Amino acid sequence: AQSVTQLGSHVSVSEGALVLLRCNYSSSVPPYLFWYVQYPNQGLQLLLKYTSAATLVKGINGFEAEFKKSETSFHLTKPSAHMSDAAEYFCAVSDSRADGLTFGKGTHLIIQP
């Protein structure tokens, strides 16, 4: 069975500071990994995805994530936080056999002015 662990239900950073949201996965076969963002009262929007091509994946809004197989991690980063980045972020995992995606519990990103 596959699973996702997001470390930190809440992360607070200052505007302009580095954003780092942590995600570790468990999968018995090569995984496909995703980061989604959810703004208040909206659905989920794809930020980026890893599907076994380049290990460093660039997404929308300046976010990127690096797949590290040895650490079973897929952490999300952004060099400089903006107020508009305040949202809920979800890491998700799938494999070629899965029905749907398995989501982590989410990390609420707070941007301090």
Added chain:
Amino acid sequence: IAGITQAPTSQILAAGRRMTLRCTQDMRHNAMYWYRQDLGLGLRLIHYSNTAGTTGKGEVPDGYSVSRANTDDFPLTLASAVPSQTSVYFCASRRLAATTGELFFGEGSRLTVL
């Protein structure tokens, strides 16, 4: 604009009542999914359908049923609602089941069961 439409957006329901949440997509995706989102629990899969005419159970299927009569529609029914079914429900789809493709999500249906 192509995408997923969910209805209603929000609903307050008395316990014991029957409720159907509607989901329609116009992307001709084969696979569709229903998730519920609860604070601190993330999103959990309720039911899914890999293609029209087939359905399957997800992680939390009890108290819910689905049907997939055609490609576009995937309604979720609560036969007799209970307060623990108070949640935000998201419908999602992707082009093919069990592939590397991402899911596309609707805007959600907020359900309160009293």
